Each structure stands twice: as C-alpha cells, then as structure tokens.
Amino acid sequence: MQPVPPQWFKLRQGKLEAAGTDTFRLTAPQQQEAFISIHQAENGPWSASLCLSADGPAVAVTERVFENAGDAWQAAFELYREHVII
Secondary structure, eight states, X not given: OXXXXXXXXXXXXXXXXXXXXXXXXXXXXXXXOEEEEEEEOTTSOEEEEEESSTTSXXXXXXXXXXXXXXXXXXXXXXXXXXXXXO
C-alpha cells in the first residue's frame, strides 16, 4: 500500500520513493534523508518506525496500536516530522 503523504510534507517539497516492502525513502530540501516503514503483528495491529539510513537501526518506533495500514503510515510521517523536521 502506497502511503498518502500529509499536506505539510507536500508543502515542504518532500519526495516519497519505494525502498522495500512497506518501506519508503523520504527526501526533502534541507532535510536529512529518512526511511519510514510499517509492520503488522500476527494478530493484526500495525506499528510504524523511522530509520535515518537504509540499513540503520530504528530511531523511533510506535507501539502496535493501529488498526489499519493508513493510520500506521500517518504515524510514520509524524515520527519523521518529530525527529527530522523539528
């Protein structure tokens, strides 16, 4: 599922590029490259994570509380905003 970037990401001229299964590379002018991804647990809930390099460790991870992939993607963008933009 391709995530729908939030409006603030579009206004910052952010670019979204597939980087693997449920993983996307984010780039924007004057911002550090980052990778967001979502993961589904066996019983259904989703979580989101943020990495600052393709093979690096997760900088931030949410709990598995999201009922669908769309909500998890929005949480992943929020992790990006909190850890890269601010």
